[in-house]
Amino acid sequence: MKLKLPATMGSQYLVLIATIILGAIILGVSSGGNFFGPVSMQTFFQFLAVPILIGLAQMITLAVGQLNLAIGAIGGVAACLAAVMVADWGLNPWLGALVALLVGAVAGIANGILVVVTKINGFIVTLATMTVLLGVQYALVNTRTISSDNWAPVAALGKARWLGLPAIFVIAIIVAVLVGLAFRYTTTGRHLLASGDNEHAATLAGISNDRSLTVAHGASGLIAGFAGFVSFASLPGVNQSVGGDWLLSSFAAPIIGGVSLTGGTVAVFGTVLAAFVVRLVDSARAEFQLAPAWVNLVIGAVILGTVALGRLRESRESAKAGMLRARVANHRVNTAALQPAAAAAPAGPPPSSEPAPSASEEVKQ
Amino acid sequence: MSHATTPAGDARRRQGTDFKRYLTSPQFFLALIILVLVGLIGAAKPNAFNGAFVVAPLLTSIAIFTIVGLSQMMVLSIGQMNIAVGNMAAFGAMFTGMAFDLWNMPFIVGLIAGLVAGAAIGGLTGWIIAKTGVNSFIVTLAMSFALLGLVPTVYSMLSPGSAFTAKPEGMEFLGRGTFLDVCMVGYCGPAAIPVMVVPVLLVVLLVGGLYARTKLGREILLTGANIKAAELSAIPTNKRVVLVHALSGALASLAGILLATSTGSFTPAIGNEFMLQSFLGPILGGTLLAGGYISVTGTFLGITLTLLIRRGLELFGAGVEMLNIFLGLILLVALSAERIRTVRRRKPTPTPPDGPPPAEPAAAEPAPAESGATA
Amino acid sequence: MSAPILQASNVTKTYPGVKALDNVNLTLMPGEVHALLGENGAGKSTLIKYLTGVHQADSGTLLINGVEEKFTNPSESGAAGVGVVHQERNVIREFTVAENIVLSRTPKRFGFIDWKKVNAEASRCLALLDFEIDPQTPIAQLSSAQIQLVEIARALYTETKVLLLDEPTASISDAEAAKLFTVIHRLKADGAAILFVSHKLDEVYAHCDTVTVLRDGKTVLSDAALADHPHDEIVNIMVGRSLASLVTPERAVDQGQAPVLEMRNVTTTAGHGGISLEVRPGEILGLYGLVGAGRTELAHAILGRERITEGELLVNGSPAVIHSVRDALHTHGIGYVTESRKEEGVFLEQNITRNVAVTSWGNLAGPLGMVRGASERSLVEKYVAELDIKISSQDQLAGQLSGGNQQKVSLAKWLAADPRILIIDEPTIGIDVRTKRSFYELIWGLADQGLAILLISSDLAEMITLADRIAVMDSFTLSGTVDNSHDYDTMSQDVIRLIHNKALA
Amino acid sequence: ACTPQETAGGGDNGGAPAAMDTVKVGLISGGAHPYFQPWTEAGAMAKTEFKLGDVTFNETAEWDQTKQNDVINSMVANGYNAFGVFGVSPTDINSTFSNLKKHGVATAALGSCPAGDTNEADFCLSTDTEEAAYKAAKAAIDAMDGKGVLAHLTGVNVDSNTQRRIAGVKKAVAETGGAVTLLPDVTDIDTDLTTAQKAVADLLASKGSTINGIVSTAYNPAVAAATAVKDSKLPIKLVAIDDDATILSAIEDGSVSATVVQNPSGQAFVGSYALAKLATKACTMASPGEIIDSGSFIVTKDNVKDYDAERDAKSAELAKDFDSKYLDCK
Numbered sequence A: 001m002k003l004k005l006p007a008t009m010g011s012q013y014l015v016l017i018a019t020i021i022l023g024a025i026i027l028g029v030s031s032g033g034n035f036f037g038p039v040s041m042q043t044f045f046q047f048l049a050v051p052i053l054i055g056l057a058q059m060i061t062l063a064v065g066q067l068n069l070a071i072g073a074i075g076g077v078a079a080c081l082a083a084v085m086v087a088d089w090g091l092n093p094w095l096g097a098l099v100a101l102l103v104g105a106v107a108g109i110a111n112g113i114l115v116v117v118t119k120i121n122g123f124i125v126t127l128a129t130m131t132v133l134l135g136v137q138y139a140l141v142n143t144r145t146i147s148s149d150n151w152a153p154v155a156a157l158g159k160a161r162w163l164g165l166p167a168i169f170v171i172a173i174i175v176a177v178l179v180g181l182a183f184r185y186t187t188t189g190r191h192l193l194a195s196g197d198n199e200h201a202a203t204l205a206g207i208s209n210d211r212s213l214t215v216a217h218g219a220s221g222l223i224a225g226f227a228g229f230v231s232f233a234s235l236p237g238v239n240q241s242v243g244g245d246w247l248l249s250s251f252a253a254p255i256i257g258g259v260s261l262t263g264g265t266v267a268v269f270g271t272v273l274a275a276f277v278v279r280l281v282d283s284a285r286a287e288f289q290l291a292p293a294w295v296n297l298v299i300g301a302v303i304l305g306t307v308a309l310g311r312l313r314e315s316r317e318s319a320k321a322g323m324l325r326a327r328v329a330n331h332r333v334n335t336a337a338l339q340p341a342a343a344a345a346p347a348g349p350p351p352s353s354e355p356a357p358s359a360s361e362e363v364k365q
Numbered sequence B: 001m002s003h004a005t006t007p008a009g010d011a012r013r014r015q016g017t018d019f020k021r022y023l024t025s026p027q028f029f030l031a032l033i034i035l036v037l038v039g040l041i042g043a044a045k046p047n048a049f050n051g052a053f054v055v056a057p058l059l060t061s062i063a064i065f066t067i068v069g070l071s072q073m074m075v076l077s078i079g080q081m082n083i084a085v086g087n088m089a090a091f092g093a094m095f096t097g098m099a100f101d102l103w104n105m106p107f108i109v110g111l112i113a114g115l116v117a118g119a120a121i122g123g124l125t126g127w128i129i130a131k132t133g134v135n136s137f138i139v140t141l142a143m144s145f146a147l148l149g150l151v152p153t154v155y156s157m158l159s160p161g162s163a164f165t166a167k168p169e170g171m172e173f174l175g176r177g178t179f180l181d182v183c184m185v186g187y188c189g190p191a192a193i194p195v196m197v198v199p200v201l202l203v204v205l206l207v208g209g210l211y212a213r214t215k216l217g218r219e220i221l222l223t224g225a226n227i228k229a230a231e232l233s234a235i236p237t238n239k240r241v242v243l244v245h246a247l248s249g250a251l252a253s254l255a256g257i258l259l260a261t262s263t264g265s266f267t268p269a270i271g272n273e274f275m276l277q278s279f280l281g282p283i284l285g286g287t288l289l290a291g292g293y294i295s296v297t298g299t300f301l302g303i304t305l306t307l308l309i310r311r312g313l314e315l316f317g318a319g320v321e322m323l324n325i326f327l328g329l330i331l332l333v334a335l336s337a338e339r340i341r342t343v344r345r346r347k348p349t350p351t352p353p354d355g356p357p358p359a360e361p362a363a364a365e366p367a368p369a370e371s372g373a374t375a
Numbered sequence C: 001m002s003a004p005i006l007q008a009s010n011v012t013k014t015y016p017g018v019k020a021l022d023n024v025n026l027t028l029m030p031g032e033v034h035a036l037l038g039e040n041g042a043g044k045s046t047l048i049k050y051l052t053g054v055h056q057a058d059s060g061t062l063l064i065n066g067v068e069e070k071f072t073n074p075s076e077s078g079a080a081g082v083g084v085v086h087q088e089r090n091v092i093r094e095f096t097v098a099e100n101i102v103l104s105r106t107p108k109r110f111g112f113i114d115w116k117k118v119n120a121e122a123s124r125c126l127a128l129l130d131f132e133i134d135p136q137t138p139i140a141q142l143s144s145a146q147i148q149l150v151e152i153a154r155a156l157y158t159e160t161k162v163l164l165l166d167e168p169t170a171s172i173s174d175a176e177a178a179k180l181f182t183v184i185h186r187l188k189a190d191g192a193a194i195l196f197v198s199h200k201l202d203e204v205y206a207h208c209d210t211v212t213v214l215r216d217g218k219t220v221l222s223d224a225a226l227a228d229h230p231h232d233e234i235v236n237i238m239v240g241r242s243l244a245s246l247v248t249p250e251r252a253v254d255q256g257q258a259p260v261l262e263m264r265n266v267t268t269t270a271g272h273g274g275i276s277l278e279v280r281p282g283e284i285l286g287l288y289g290l291v292g293a294g295r296t297e298l299a300h301a302i303l304g305r306e307r308i309t310e311g312e313l314l315v316n317g318s319p320a321v322i323h324s325v326r327d328a329l330h331t332h333g334i335g336y337v338t339e340s341r342k343e344e345g346v347f348l349e350q351n352i353t354r355n356v357a358v359t360s361w362g363n364l365a366g367p368l369g370m371v372r373g374a375s376e377r378s379l380v381e382k383y384v385a386e387l388d389i390k391i392s393s394q395d396q397l398a399g400q401l402s403g404g405n406q407q408k409v410s411l412a413k414w415l416a417a418d419p420r421i422l423i424i425d426e427p428t429i430g431i432d433v434r435t436k437r438s439f440y441e442l443i444w445g446l447a448d449q450g451l452a453i454l455l456i457s458s459d460l461a462e463m464i465t466l467a468d469r470i471a472v473m474d475s476f477t478l479s480g481t482v483d484n485s486h487d488y489d490t491m492s493q494d495v496i497r498l499i500h501n502k503a504l505a
Numbered sequence D: 001a002c003t004p005q006e007t008a009g010g011g012d013n014g015g016a017p018a019a020m021d022t023v024k025v026g027l028i029s030g031g032a033h034p035y036f037q038p039w040t041e042a043g044a045m046a047k048t049e050f051k052l053g054d055v056t057f058n059e060t061a062e063w064d065q066t067k068q069n070d071v072i073n074s075m076v077a078n079g080y081n082a083f084g085v086f087g088v089s090p091t092d093i094n095s096t097f098s099n100l101k102k103h104g105v106a107t108a109a110l111g112s113c114p115a116g117d118t119n120e121a122d123f124c125l126s127t128d129t130e131e132a133a134y135k136a137a138k139a140a141i142d143a144m145d146g147k148g149v150l151a152h153l154t155g156v157n158v159d160s161n162t163q164r165r166i167a168g169v170k171k172a173v174a175e176t177g178g179a180v181t182l183l184p185d186v187t188d189i190d191t192d193l194t195t196a197q198k199a200v201a202d203l204l205a206s207k208g209s210t211i212n213g214i215v216s217t218a219y220n221p222a223v224a225a226a227t228a229v230k231d232s233k234l235p236i237k238l239v240a241i242d243d244d245a246t247i248l249s250a251i252e253d254g255s256v257s258a259t260v261v262q263n264p265s266g267q268a269f270v271g272s273y274a275l276a277k278l279a280t281k282a283c284t285m286a287s288p289g290e291i292i293d294s295g296s297f298i299v300t301k302d303n304v305k306d307y308d309a310e311r312d313a314k315s316a317e318l319a320k321d322f323d324s325k326y327l328d329c330k
């Protein structure tokens, strides 16, 4: 079964792909080809893993019409707890990695349950849990940096190459593909979208919105946990700063990728592409040796640009449709004008479906 | 604070029920928790009421963050969000800083320059939202990124230390002065009350009055309640959206300037802490994220509660980890309690035969579904 | 006769403060179409929500095929063979037609969604309705009438022994309704039971066998043969007293007067072409057409929400360029009562005062834009009395009112603004007989006061009752305008012919 | 609550000095940062050594000047009468100091001096950051054999320390007379480890082959650079800052050539001592607002085991200097 994209979505992808190609060419030329060198490419992909994952984590909560402000805090706690357990408690490093994922899932489900039980807006719930988790993260590691030497085998995965690409990037892409498939081919995925689109209609179709919310927050947490795991595996060490700047950036990719904030949509491919765009901006900053502040400026502009462009296209399309209809209408009026008095034209038999005259009974002159 | 009253004659007749309604409002609930907390802290730490070192700084923060909360509340009132409050604060304050430092302008002029800049950036944001119809979260998020890039860049271009440090006459007085500095016939006011509360109180009253009494405020609320219906009811919704964002920007900027005057200099870090707090105050206070319903009093109380919790924890010497954990948990508990309370109270809802009008104009009063319930 | 398929006994249901159902009984027999009638707020939808497990009742029993059921959730009733079309539209706008149809039980293979089967199943259901549409069309691209058809198709997706239809024809055209009735009769022949809710009594008489009438949540007529109860009697039972016949007043519009609103050969960005019409003071000009003909959009073009690209719009004889509804009201005295009151007409979560006074704050405000609360309240009081709006106090939320009263609120705000021209779009969709009549009288009264009224309605009977002249619209053009003789038989033929001819052209 | 004008504010001056155990010292960090870790221990040591009433370390400031002020104020209310503060905002911290002084509280700027030419605290005991950065850059240049391209990674642009470090590095580069060229400073990458790691990796990816040396004067970038340079196998000489365990082990394994170590424990220990003397009113500053270098030390593979001794010696010397030079005691 072919995946049928709404037309506007398709062209949004085209714009993103074109942007990526153009950006890559500019960077390639200005770096004298160095940008396409092996080291540079490895670096490029290496640092795509976390943006893709946190973008996906945010996308899933957006799908049900929620926000998750705790993504960074979840990822941070996941990485830090894993680090503490491995370094201080002597846990097997791979089990430590599993702990990171578990922490993510548990924290996410807790968010979901809180949203469902308290009926408080998810924005506020995750704001509160974020605060709590930041405290926990600090309590775990204090001010030290736990060196990744403590989990050398996992850290080796962080540096490994699969198919010539950084393993963690491949992992992120696998997660993205799984998320995409889940939203396409599982009823759970469809139910999240249905709940996000129209809660009441979903209820009438026998879908439990409570379940959708819990699943969405749980999945979002799990993927944030994945991002925590990737940090655990690839950073030189883990400290209280991990996850610190994920909050706003987790929104950038899904929004540029075309996910609506009102719920009911996902755009896995778009989110991944958008992460590429943001990463290109990063690379450009390094290439042209600009201050990091410029990255934010450009991301802001890109977000505004993409959404405004989408709007422009929409309104242009509806204007075109209106114009077409008007042309047809004018044509009909002009041809009708040639045959005078339309009302006087010979009577056809009234359609059989005509309602029984009833109002006329009521009308007594 | 925004307890604007209904016409005098009616008011007396309704007094009894007004009181009952007040007792069941989220604002009363907040006020109660605040009082209990103050009592607890005071009992455990008698020295907590140190005027100069506890009360005055706390009141200063409450004053500043009430403005931050109002800045967000205004945007919430039209059913939108302003993710860029903090960045707008930094942007507006930057202009005031430049006015003082680069152009040697007097205090008032610099203040106005900052407010105008804040209003302009807010207005621009509102204009983009109104023109494109793109979700406010997205537009203000983009704006926040853009300003996050722009503001430090401008600072580092214009000042070697990335800060504007000039202090024109009046800045110290507003930012750090207390009534101790206000002396008449040899006697001075209490050191516990910062001078800043006066202008802030004024702003709070203005915002409260706007929503409670004016045509403009009502139109803004209806725009928030249902923007399509508002436009079809002859409300110029686009203009209202732009105006609200401009006012939000101006308020954010005012908060940024106040913060700068209280810490002493203008830096790009101003407003870093505004965004999350800006939501807590209004929402704890009963403002709806969905729009159409606000509470100025509630915003003030919500801000007061969170800052009081924070200060209380500090007084007991909570470390950074415990502080965050407690703060988060207390917020969750407070919000859930409030939720359970309203849900329970809404259950028996016999429609009253001829319920009296609400005590406060509905703008500044209880959540929609309860007006029939509590009358 | 055989045993009942569905039997609900002694159902009582209270909402906070409202006893919506009070000991209600309903029996549906196989092979019958059963009408469920009652005024707005009588409890019809509530009963349907109980029968489908959307809401639980306080007490009462439900037997399906003699087996007691306690549905706690809509999927349980679906599984038990109860299909339903609710009164409000309930679709997932981001999903396709196909997926919306199968949503409650999406076909799967090896645990994953089988998209081929999804489309095949959806096509099957759509075919039952003769509804030709690509099942992969996103719902968002459909008109509201088409969405209604999708909802009906959805009710047919699962094996239905019982089909509950809550005002399914309120917003679809007669032609589409006819298709629906064909399906209803086919299901009936197959032995299903159909419950049919409608405020259009002519349909009810044409297609139903039995009838139950609710009034204030009580069953006032139970499982009776419809043939035994003529039209007027049913109305009286619904209303609870005898309702005098509606009298169309003698109306004389001075055709010599200059039109206050006039369009000359107008083309719009919405897609209208060659539109010319005029309305005089005191005149009710009806704008009839099938749903989707572009009437609402024409109103929007007058209000400046769509641009007029060619031709001229004249108000009071002089060319007018209108930018917004506000502009229309303040500079030209034009008011517009919207077609969808819930989405656009009233502020559901706001009180009555605000809902009515919103257009008048400009006049009520003193210095600094302060609104004088007392004058505001007395203004609202005046219109609440004038339109006989049933409210408990001005502080009640509009969302707590019945549909008819909401409609009156939506009208009251425009009367309070004192317009000279009033555009009223579909004023009586989903409104019961009695309220409808009070509306008609109101509109006549307004015209008598000299207002020029442009009335958009898809209800032909209503058009013929109310309008002085009827302009017929089809596919964004005007097919012609006829004087109304108020005689249903001739007028309906004239109007239908106008649409028909154009469609052939 | 009206107060007669004369008695308002101001600490009571004069009178007999109070005992050392009436002194409660607050050591306030700028935020949660490994740099401050030694403060806890040094503070506790000072408490027992000098028999102080209390020494408490607090790091709730979260790099926010308002929160730092709040923390200080709460502690004043709890009876603390001497503060050693790493000011979050160098341009604002003077206001905090003068407010405390107005109420008779002893103050010291520890680890970072206020921006500008005035120091409102009784004294500032801090690394001469420009000097330290200069030393670090020199060490890097030496490791590069005196020529090539040098990159400088550093922290928050708005920190006045950052500006001083930039100046220090520039000075060292200028002294090479063009033999060493400096790439534009990479600032603002100390916020979190991920940002630092990415910035370093991007730098290496785009300019790695041309860079001969890196000097990092901020913590997270130093940690990130240590690993990145090692992994890249590029012959880049790296000089870091501070002596966090991660950095020290990198020096031992050779991935970092050197680090410039500061003297946080000396700041806290000697600082507490001097603060106590001031708080008891036993002494006053000979010249109020004195700025004192707490020392900085180059650590390489050679002295990584025993650099602490050198540092302790410096601390002892500092304590002596306070007694003999900086303090004016009755």
Ligand SMILES: Nc1ncnc2c1ncn2[C@@H]1O[C@H](COP(=O)(O)OP(=O)(O)OP(=O)(O)O)[C@@H](O)[C@H]1O
Residues within 6 Å of the ligand: C015, C016, C018, C019, C020, C038, C039, C040, C041, C042, C043, C044, C045, C046, C047, C087, C400, C401, C402, C403, C404, C430, C432
């Ligand atoms: N969710 C609800 N909460 C409170 N009251 C409700 C709710 N739904 C319906 N009611 C009330 O229950 C009564 C019955 O409403 P219901 O919708 O069943 O009427 P109806 O017969 O379907 O009317 P209509 O013809 O207007 O659709 C009304 O008084 C209505 O106001």
Ligand SMILES: Nc1ncnc2c1ncn2[C@@H]1O[C@H](COP(=O)(O)OP(=O)(O)OP(=O)(O)O)[C@@H](O)[C@H]1O
Residues within 6 Å of the ligand: C142, C143, C144, C145, C289, C290, C291, C292, C293, C294, C295, C296, C297, C458
């Ligand atoms: N033939 C058509 N082609 C494209 N869009 C159409 C067509 N007919 C209707 N629409 C659009 O579908 C939408 C919803 O249709 P709806 O039934 O509300 O139409 P309408 O123009 O309001 O009709 P009415 O004449 O009943 O007021 C409208 O925005 C209309 O522009």
Ligand SMILES: O[C@@H]1[C@@H](O)[C@@H](O)CO[C@H]1O
Residues within 6 Å of the ligand: D033, D035, D111, D112, D155, D161, D217, D218, D219, D241, D242, D262
């Ligand atoms: O020396 C710096 C201080 O200036 C501060 O930035 C904290 O980190 C240390 O490394």
Ligand SMILES: [Mg+2]
Residues within 6 Å of the ligand: C044, C045, C046, C087, C166
């Ligand atoms: Mg109904």
Ligand SMILES: [Mg+2]
Residues within 6 Å of the ligand: C292, C295, C296, C297, C339, C425
């Ligand atoms: Mg219409």
